[in-house]
Amino acid sequence: MSATSGRHRRVVVVSPRGTDPRSPALSPHLEFEDLIVAMDDAELVAPRHRRLGPRLEAVHNRVAKATRHADRPPIAYRRVSPEAPSWDLLFALFLGPDDVLSVEAVDRWRERSGVAIAWVIEAWRNELDMWKAHWEVLSRFDHVFVTMEPCVVPVQDLTGRPTYYLPYATDALLFAPTDPGGPPRSIDVLSIGRRCEATHQHLLREARAGRLFYQFDSIRASWVKDHAEHRFMYASLAQRTRFFVANRSLIGSEDKTGGQEEFGGRFFDAAAAGAIPVGVFPRTARFREAFDWPDVGVEIDVDADPTACLLELLEHPEELDRRAHRSIVESLERHDWLHRWETILEVAGLDPTPAMERRRECLAARRSRFAATFDDA
Numbered sequence: 001m002s003a004t005s006g007r008h009r010r011v012v013v014v015s016p017r018g019t020d021p022r023s024p025a026l027s028p029h030l031e032f033e034d035l036i037v038a039m040d041d042a043e044l045v046a047p048r049h050r051r052l053g054p055r056l057e058a059v060h061n062r063v064a065k066a067t068r069h070a071d072r073p074p075i076a077y078r079r080v081s082p083e084a085p086s087w088d089l090l091f092a093l094f095l096g097p098d099d100v101l102s103v104e105a106v107d108r109w110r111e112r113s114g115v116a117i118a119w120v121i122e123a124w125r126n127e128l129d130m131w132k133a134h135w136e137v138l139s140r141f142d143h144v145f146v147t148m149e150p151c152v153v154p155v156q157d158l159t160g161r162p163t164y165y166l167p168y169a170t171d172a173l174l175f176a177p178t179d180p181g182g183p184p185r186s187i188d189v190l191s192i193g194r195r196c197e198a199t200h201q202h203l204l205r206e207a208r209a210g211r212l213f214y215q216f217d218s219i220r221a222s223w224v225k226d227h228a229e230h231r232f233m234y235a236s237l238a239q240r241t242r243f244f245v246a247n248r249s250l251i252g253s254e255d256k257t258g259g260q261e262e263f264g265g266r267f268f269d270a271a272a273a274g275a276i277p278v279g280v281f282p283r284t285a286r287f288r289e290a291f292d293w294p295d296v297g298v299e300i301d302v303d304a305d306p307t308a309c310l311l312e313l314l315e316h317p318e319e320l321d322r323r324a325h326r327s328i329v330e331s332l333e334r335h336d337w338l339h340r341w342e343t344i345l346e347v348a349g350l351d352p353t354p355a356m357e358r359r360r361e362c363l364a365a366r367r368s369r370f371a372a373t374f375d376d377a
Contacts, residue, residue, distance in 0.1 A: 006043070006082070006083030006084045006085065007084060007085075008084060008085065008086050008087065009041055009042065009043050009082070009084035009086075009087040009088075010040060010041035010042065010087065010088050010089065010350065010353075011036065011040050011041060011042035011043070011087060011088065011089045011090075011091060012042070012043050012044075012045060012082050012084060012087045012089070012090050012091070012113070013033050013036055013037070013042055013043070013044045013045070013091050013092075013093070014045055014046075014047070014090065014091070014092035014093070014102065014103050014106055014109075015030070015033050015044050015045065015046040015093060016029065016046070016093060016094065016095050016099055016102065017030050017033070017046045017227075018046030018047050018048035018049075018080075018102075019046075019047070019048065019049055019099070019102065022222075022223030022224055022225070023222075023223065023224075024193070024222075024223070024224050024230065025095075026095070026227065027224060027227040027230050027231050027234075028168070028170065028231065028265045028269075029093055029095065029121065030227045030228075031170075031171050031174075031227065031228070031231050031337070032093070032169070032337045032340070032341075033093065034228065035171065035337045035338070035341070036091070036337075036341060038355065039338065039341065039353060039355045039356045039359060040341070040353050040355070040356070041353070043082050043083060043084050043087070045080050045081075045082050045106060046080070047077040047078065047079075047080050047102040047103075047105035047106065048077065048078050048080075049077060049078070077101070077102050077104070077105035078105060079105050079106075079107060080105055080106055080107065081106070081107035081108075082106070082107075082112075084112075085112065086112045086113075086114075087112065087113060087114065088114040088115065088348070088350060089113070089114060089115050089116075089117065089345075089348045089350060090106075090109060090112075090113035090115070090116040090117070091117050091118075091119070091344065092116070092117070092118045092119070092141075093118075093119050093121070094118060094119065094120045094121065095121050095122060096120065096121065096122045096123060097120065097123055097127075097128070097130075097131040097134045097135070098131070098134070100118070100120070100131070100134040100135075100137050100138055101133075101134060101137060103118075103137065104137060110140055115142050115143070115348045115349065116140070116141040116142050116143075117141060117142060117143045117144070117145070117344060117347065117348055118138055118141045118143075118144050118145070119144075119145040119146075119147075119166060119344070120138075120144065120145070120146050120147070120151075120155070121147050122147065122148070123146055123147075123148055123151045123155065124148070124151075124256060124257055124258060124260055125148070125150045125151050125154060125258065125260055126257075126258035126260070127256075127258075128151065128154050128155070128158065135155070135158040135159050138155075138158075138159045138161065139158075139159040139160050139161055141159075141161055142161065142162075143161060143162050143163075143164070143347050143348075144156070144159060144161050144162070144163045144164070145163070145164050145165070145166040145344070146163060146164075146165065146166070147165075147166060147167060147168060147262075148260070148262050149165045149284075149286050150260055152164065152165050164347070165286070166340060166343060166344075167268075167286065167290055167340075168263075168264060168265040168267075168268050169265075169268055169335050169336055169337045169339060169340045170265060170268040170269050170272045170331070170335060170336065170337065171231070171235075171272075171336065171337055172272040172331045172332050172335060172336035172337075172363060173332075173336070173359075173362060173363065173366065174231065174232065174235045175235045175238060175239070175269055175272035175273040175331075176239075176272050176273065176274070176328045176331065176332055176366055176370075177239050177273070177274065177328070178366070179369050180321075180325060180369060180370055180373050183239055183240050184240065185239075185240055185241060185242045185275075185320075185324075186213065186240055187213055187215050187237065187240050187241040187242065188212040188213045188214060188241075188242050188243065188310070188314060189203055189207075189212060189213075189214045189215070189241070189242070189243045189244075189245065189278070189310065190215050190216075190237055190238065190241040190243070190244050190245065190275065191203070191214070191215070191216040191217065191244075191245035192216075192217060192234065192237075192245075192266075193217065193266070194247070194250070194251070195216070195217075195245055195247070196245075196247055196251055196252065196279065196280065196302065196303075198302070198303040198304075199245065199247075199279065199300070199303075199304075199306065200216065200245075202305040202306065202307050203216075203245075203306075203307060204216075205307070206307045206311070211307075211311060212307075212310065212311065212314065215237070215241075216245075234269065235269070235273060238269060238270060238272075238273030238275045239273045239274070239275075241270075241273065241275040242275065242276065242313075242314065242320055243275065243276050243277075243278045243298065243310055243313075244266070244269075244270035244273075244275035244276065244277050244278065245277075245278055245279050246266045246267050246270055246277040246278070246279045246281075246297070247279040247280045247281075248261050248262060248263055248279075248280055248281060248282040249261075249262040249263060249264045249282070250262075251280055251302070261282035261283055261284055262282055262284075263281070263282045263284075263286075263287050263290075267287075267290075267291065268290075268331065268335050270327075271291065271296070271327040271328075271330065271331045271335065272327070272328065272331035272332070272335065272336075273328075274324030274325065274327055274328045275324070276296075276297055276298060276320065276323055276324065276327070277296070277297035277298070278297060278298040278299075278300065278306055278310065279297075279298075279299075279300065280299070280300060280301065280302050281297065281299045290335070291330075293326055293327070293330050294326070295323045295326070296327065298310065298313075321373075322373070325370045325371075325373045328367075328370045329367050329370050329371050332363045332364075332366055332367040332370075333363070333367055336359075336363055338356060338359050338360060338363065341356070342356070
């Protein structure tokens with residue numbers, strides 16, 4: 001279909017799903033894009049890597065790495081063209097600076113966009129200077145969002161574009177139980193993905209002794225069959241969990257983070273499901289702002305043994321239910337993907353859609369069921 005054969009759209013979403021759709025880390029971001037399409041008049045396009053073959057791909061990767069500072073690094077994306085001839089908002093979601101060049105594969109993207117907004121999920125401040133040409137592409141956008149606040153001012157300086165902080169969120173209607181009565185929380189502690197080995201060994205010791213049920217990854221999986229099914233499975237487990245292992249981002253990889261402390265989506269997933277986070281939390285104002293209600297989690301130091309505290313808390317299920325319900329209420333009120341999309345549309349100068357209003361009503365209805373279970377809601 002030609003670039004001008006469709007109708008004008010309100011939104012075109014440039015998705016990273018064309019590059020590595022089976023990556024587990026990509027699943028929550030694809031979830032967000034799916035909800036945008038469901039809530040708005042949106043068309044989704046996904047630039048794909050050119051298939052170069054193993055040898056040429058290896059050469060390309062070496063050249064790309066060596067030319068990050070260059071004005072025109074190599075681009076290995078197949079050209080794509082949205083069916084819409086034009087649109088009010090182009091929204092591009094980039095997992096990191098290295099994905100920014102993918103938007104150049106979208107045919108005449110800048111001239112066909114009323115407003116162009118980018119969201120860069122992971123950008124570590126000590127690595128920003130590595131991506132000279134990528135910031136030049138980003139400077140063609142009208143507005144930029146980043147998930148890591150220490151990068152707001154540097155990215156604005158590098159691009160010359162207004163740059164804002166935007167935290168993660170989750171599909172709160174997927175993760176939150178439908179009502180306070182269930183399902184039963186039969187998993188004492190859940191650990192999925194990256195973990196602190198010392199914490200894992202402490203929990204494993206208690207699990208082997210029969211004092212708690214600890215569910216964790218016992219194989220190393222690098223891809224998912226279907227991102228929506230993966231998120232459904234993930235949410236189903238979290239809803240049945242008392243404590244959810246969650247640490248600051250890339251814990252143990254200070255060589256990459258440069259000491260910058262951040263927090264990822266698992267904190268939002270856990271809170272929406274009513275699973276209490278336990279782990280090494282980031283010591284930042286933005287984390288405290290996002291999770292500012294009482295008893296939000298069990299914070300420990302690196303290598304600390306949390307098991308005595310967890311076993312004590314497990315003796316008080318009513319108190320754990322109260323904490324869970326408070327987290328669910330807060331998540332439904334402010335940490336659904338709807339709330340992030342509203343922020344983006346406000347910057348773009350676009351109004352909410354009727355489908356967004358219907359989702360807001362669903363969030364409010366479920367929130368009221370849980371708010372009624374504790375006094376200080």
